[in-house]
Amino acid sequence: MTEATAGLVVIGGSHAGHQIAIAARNAGYEKPVTILSDEDTAPYQRPPLSKAYLLGKVDAEALLFRPVAYYEGQGIDLRLGAPAISIDRPGKTVTTAAGEAIPYEKLALATGARVREIPIPGADLPGVHYIRTLADIDGVAAELDRVETVLVVGGGFIGLEAAAALRVLGKKVLVVEALDRLMARGVGQTISDYFADYHRAQGVDLRLSTGVQALTGGERLSGARLGDGSEVQAELAIIGIGVLPNEELASAAGLDCDNGVLVDQFGTTSDPDIFAAGDCTRFVHPFTGEPVRLESVQNASDQARTVGAAIAGKPSAYDAAPWFWSDQFDLKLQMVGLTQGHDREVLIGSQAENAFSVFYFGGETWLGADSVNRAGDHMAARRLYQQRYPLTEAELRENADNLKGLVKALRKG
Amino acid sequence: MPKIIFNHPDGTSETVEAKAGTSVMLAALTSGVDGIEAECGGSCMCATCHVYIDEAWLDRLPKVQILEDEMLDDTAAERASNSRLSCQIEMTEDLDGLIVTLPDMQI
Ligand SMILES: Cc1cc2nc3c(=O)[nH]c(=O)nc-3n(C[C@H](O)[C@H](O)[C@H](O)COP(=O)(O)OP(=O)(O)OC[C@H]3O[C@@H](n4cnc5c(N)ncnc54)[C@H](O)[C@@H]3O)c2cc1C
Ligand code: FES
Numbered sequence: 001m002t003e004a005t006a007g008l009v010v011i012g013g014s015h016a017g018h019q020i021a022i023a024a025r026n027a028g029y030e031k032p033v034t035i036l037s038d039e040d041t042a043p044y045q046r047p048p049l050s051k052a053y054l055l056g057k058v059d060a061e062a063l064l065f066r067p068v069a070y071y072e073g074q075g076i077d078l079r080l081g082a083p084a085i086s087i088d089r090p091g092k093t094v095t096t097a098a099g100e101a102i103p104y105e106k107l108a109l110a111t112g113a114r115v116r117e118i119p120i121p122g123a124d125l126p127g128v129h130y131i132r133t134l135a136d137i138d139g140v141a142a143e144l145d146r147v148e149t150v151l152v153v154g155g156g157f158i159g160l161e162a163a164a165a166l167r168v169l170g171k172k173v174l175v176v177e178a179l180d181r182l183m184a185r186g187v188g189q190t191i192s193d194y195f196a197d198y199h200r201a202q203g204v205d206l207r208l209s210t211g212v213q214a215l216t217g218g219e220r221l222s223g224a225r226l227g228d229g230s231e232v233q234a235e236l237a238i239i240g241i242g243v244l245p246n247e248e249l250a251s252a253a254g255l256d257c258d259n260g261v262l263v264d265q266f267g268t269t270s271d272p273d274i275f276a277a278g279d280c281t282r283f284v285h286p287f288t289g290e291p292v293r294l295e296s297v298q299n300a301s302d303q304a305r306t307v308g309a310a311i312a313g314k315p316s317a318y319d320a321a322p323w324f325w326s327d328q329f330d331l332k333l334q335m336v337g338l339t340q341g342h343d344r345e346v347l348i349g350s351q352a353e354n355a356f357s358v359f360y361f362g363g364e365t366w367l368g369a370d371s372v373n374r375a376g377d378h379m380a381a382r383r384l385y386q387q388r389y390p391l392t393e394a395e396l397r398e399n400a401d402n403l404k405g406l407v408k409a410l411r412k413g
Numbered sequence: 414m415p416k417i418i419f420n421h422p423d424g425t426s427e428t429v430e431a432k433a434g435t436s437v438m439l440a441a442l443t444s445g446v447d448g449i450e451a452e453c454g455g456s457c458m459c460a461t462c463h464v465y466i467d468e469a470w471l472d473r474l475p476k477v478q479i480l481e482d483e484m485l486d487d488t489a490a491e492r493a494s495n496s497r498l499s500c501q502i503e504m505t506e507d508l509d510g511l512i513v514t515l516p517d518m519q520i
Contacts (some may be wrong), residue, residue, distance in 0.1 A: 047456065048454055048455075063454075076414070382487070
């Protein structure tokens with residue numbers, strides 16, 4: 001048996017994983033810290049993959065959160081290409097694919113999510129891509145030179161960002177979305193409609209309420225058969241139909257999971273020595289009281305800091321307002337709150353000027369806001385939301401041109 | 414390559430070389446300068462890349478845009494007249510020798 005001191009082992013080295021390790025160190029954790037990552041690249045940012053990186057505006061080095069030497073300097077043993085394959089809770093060890101059993105005192109799961117694969121014929125043809133990792137997007141980029149027509153399956157954030165970037169790069173882009181509107185899980189009707197119009201105005205062929213029956217081709221992808229039976233051309237396809245939480249390791253170890261590893265407000269799982277953060281978790285959200293699984297940088301970072309602090313013996317409950325963003329063409333969409341289940345949308349600003357916000361209400365309760373090129377609204381909404389300010393529709397309309405004023409009043413009061 | 418001098422709140426300082434065209438934020442991160450979080454990776458969404466610019470350099474920087482201005486209202490350390498978000502400052506040869514001070518907190 002190894003005599004190594006048992007410290008913190010983090011499984012997964014992305015937004016949440018690297019942040020847990022750093023946060024634990026920052027909060028004073030002194031025992032060994034090991035990150036096991038199954039990727040070959042040091043922890044890097046995912047959001048630019050479908051945005052600036054796809055557009056060629058930033059290189060791979062610029063995606064890294066920190067240079068590799070930083071982890072060494074912090075006494076963090078960053079192991080790349082080192083998947084964890086099982087957790088032995090009674091023995092308190094994690095076994096890697098290489099067969100090493102690493103002892104832990106505290107374990108943190110930051111295994112994130114993986115893409116949902118599309119279960120249709122032709123899905124494994126060369127030319128069919130998903131976007132989750134750097135390797136994925138490099139695979140797309142490597143083919144772009146000889147590709148003119150692109151099919152994007154799924155009108156969610158990532159699919160639309162990729163569609164926008166590929167359009168800017170001069171490709172002919174077709175987006176199909178099975179639902180009758182875009183980004184339906186994240187935004188309301190007004191924003192969906194606005195983005196649909198915008199994409200079309202930029203030359204994207206967008207088909208709503210349309211599925212894909214099959215991806216077709218010989219040696220590689222050359223087209224697709226859509227839900228209505230029509231055939232379209234496509235030399236490259238990007239599938240963006242959502243992700244699934246990587247919870248198998250946790251559930252095999254007997255931890256409570258239900259569409260995500262279940263954690264409390266400190267990021268603790270059903271085992272008090274095992275924590276989890278980021279896309280792999282599901283938890284009761286402090287702002288809604290409802291269980292959610294969030295897929296965002298905000299949640300991955302904030303939850304990771306919560307977990308790092310708890311592991312270092314300085315627990316403080318997670319209480320962060322959810323926010324998210326998406327860049328498509330020259331539109332910056334900024335979101336705050338959890339707005340699903342709203343029954344009313346209130347628009348301020350001007351759609352004609354491409355600068356507006358939509359505030360969502362469910363009954364009398366303000367649920368959040370989405371802003372397009374209105375950073376001021378977004379930041380004001382974020383502060384009001386974080387303070388749990390009970391914004392009313394009347395107050396919103398009255399202060400539509402000066403939401404900041406409300407924030408200032410709140411700060412004074 | 415243009416140099417940037419980072420002053421830490423504890424009085425120490427580091428000089429790093431930045432590729433022209435990269436942001437001050439990225440130059441700090443890729444050189445392992447501590448004190449910048451940059452949670453959103455330079456999307457001007459998080460205000461955790463806040464820095465104070467040496468007064469002598471302030472006017473030589475590109476102007477603060479609306480988005481940055483809004484975010485600067487949300488920094489963890491107090492905003493001052495020389496506050497900037499380091500992800501929004503692109504390094505050029507002209508900025509060789511830029512002096513920035515890191516705040517004592519970003520979160
Ligand atoms: C293209 C793209 C664009 C995005 N844009 C935005 C955006 O604009 N704004 C935003 O807020 N969010 C965005 N997101 C979402 C955001 O990137 C995720 O919420 C975030 O990456 C979650 O971080 P995480 O660490 O929890 O999980 P992940 O990033 O999924 O990382 C989990 C890591 O753990 C590894 N792993 C899994 N199992 C094991 C194992 N057994 N052993 C070792 N390692 C393992 C995985 O390989 C992976 O590297 C985007 C995501 C993508 C893919
Ligand atoms: S890195 Fe997030 S605002 Fe600069």
